Amino acid sequence: MKQVIEEVLQAEEWVGTLLKGAREQADQIRRSAEQEISTLLNDARAQAQALTQTSLDEAKKEAEKIKEDRLKQADQAKETLLKDNTDKVDGLVKDVCDLIVSTTQD
Secondary structure: OHHHHHHHHHHHHHHHHHHHHHHHHHHHHHHHHHHHHHHHHHHHHHHHHHHHHHHHHHHHHHHHHHHHHHHHHHHHHHHHHHHHOHHHHHHHHHHHHHHHHHHHHO
């Protein structure tokens, strides 16, 4: 009977050692997984930030290009308007000059 009790106690000790080892191994696996997840999340955040910055830079460049194109169009329209209305502008300038001259003579 004493031998059976000793065997049971030894078996319990052996099982306790196995459980302790299994718990330690499970904790190590959990810590390793948490570290890997943390690393992956940090990498994903960095990639997302880089992608966002790249998209922002491209959008700024595109907006600047559109702005330059619109300014060129406005300048061309201004030049066309001035060329097409040179006679009218000259006439208005002459009228203003005549008006100034006529008011100073009075």
